[in-house]
Amino acid sequence: DQQVKQNSPSLSVQEGRISILNCDYTNSMFDYFLWYKKYPAEGPTFLISISSIKDKNEDGRFTVFLNKSAKHLSLHIVPSQPGDSAVYFCAAKEKGTYKYIFGTGTRLKVLA
Amino acid sequence: GAGVSQSPSNKVTEKGKDVELRCDPISGHTALYWYRQSLGQGLEFLIYFQGNSAPDKSGLPSDRFSAERTGGSVSTLTIQRTQQEDSAVYLCASSSGVSNYGYTFGSGTRLTVV
Numbered sequence: 001d002q003q004v005k006q007n008s009p010s011l012s013v014q015e016g017r018i019s020i021l022n023c024d025y026t027n028s029m030f031d032y033f034l035w036y037k038k039y040p041a042e043g044p045t046f047l048i049s050i051s052s053i054k055d056k057n058e059d060g061r062f063t064v065f066l067n068k069s070a071k072h073l074s075l076h077i078v079p080s081q082p083g084d085s086a087v088y089f090c091a092a093k094e095k096g097t098y099k100y101i102f103g104t105g106t107r108l109k110v111l112a
Numbered sequence: 113g114a115g116v117s118q119s120p121s122n123k124v125t126e127k128g129k130d131v132e133l134r135c136d137p138i139s140g141h142t143a144l145y146w147y148r149q150s151l152g153q154g155l156e157f158l159i160y161f162q163g164n165s166a167p168d169k170s171g172l173p174s175d176r177f178s179a180e181r182t183g184g185s186v187s188t189l190t191i192q193r194t195q196q197e198d199s200a201v202y203l204c205a206s207s208s209g210v211s212n213y214g215y216t217f218g219s220g221t222r223l224t225v226v
Contacts, residue, residue: 004154034214041205043116044155044216089155091214097141099168100214102155 001029004092007102009050014111019077021106023090024072031095035064035075038087038105048075080110114138116218118204124224125194133189133221137206144187145207145215146171146179149198158202161187194225 005024013019021035031052036044050057050073057064063076073092075096077084087107091100117136125131137144146158157171161181172178178196181187190199201222205215 006154035132036214036217041219043205043219047215047219049213090157098162099145099157101157102147104154106154 002103003030004090004101004103006065006090006106008106009104010107010109012109013080015082016079019075019108019110020078021077021088021090021108022073023073023075023103024071025073027092027094028071029094030092031111032093033066033073033093035062035063036089036098036102037084037092043088051091056070077108079082080108082110082112086106116204116206116216118202118218118221120221121219122222122224124226127196127225128193130190130192131194131223133191133202133204133223135187135189135204135218136206137185137187138216139185141206141208141216142184143207143215144181145205146187146189147205148200149203149220150197155203156209158189162167191223194223196225199223199225 009037034049035047037047041112045063048062048064050066065074087105089105093100119134131168144161147155159179160168162183164181176192179189200221205217207215
């Protein structure tokens with residue numbers, strides 16, 4: 001049973017427009033959520049995080065939104081750049097635990 | 113070291129052979145994690161080390177898989193009698209404890225079982 005789901009395997013966006021990547025989860029005990037970015041042949045790199053006590057966290061072009069009632073997380077990238085083309089994973093962990101559970105990833109392609 | 117180092121970066125092995133994958137975490141990081149990514153799948157948790165002990169081995173898929181960590185540093189993931197379904201990218205990560213900022217991942221070892 002997948003506790004963290006990314007239902008869109010891929011997304012294409014024009015350069016300069018907004019990219020919205022979505023993530024749904026089932027476990028109400030998750031207290032921390034992360035987004036990772038992965039380029040081919042490299043390990044995932046941390047992008048942005050959000051605590052369950054917040055509903056928004058912003059870092060430059062990246063904003064993560066958390067809707068706890070809907071158990072939904074989204075990552076907004078604006079403006080999108082060709083260098084943002086990568087696979088994006090969302091991940092979540094339960095309070096007091098160490099283990100992050102990852103979604104299956106969404107491949108973002110930003111078209112120049 | 114400056115980052116998490118994994119070796120080899122690529123490994124092709126024959127079905128039935130044993131393989132060892134190595135992870136050298138960031139110096140001082142007490143927590144070490146192994147994940148794997150099979151084709152079209154997310155990152156699947158395998159095992160977690162805190163120091164040299166492994167409080168959670170729940171993700172190891174079978175008893176053919178084992179891992180150890182020595183000196184609170186380097187870890188080795190061993191797969192015995194490899195099968196084709198073991199083909200995946202094996203990723204190691206480390207952190208300085210229970211982390212709300214996730215882990216630092218290595219570049220992974222791509223294992224292909226033929």
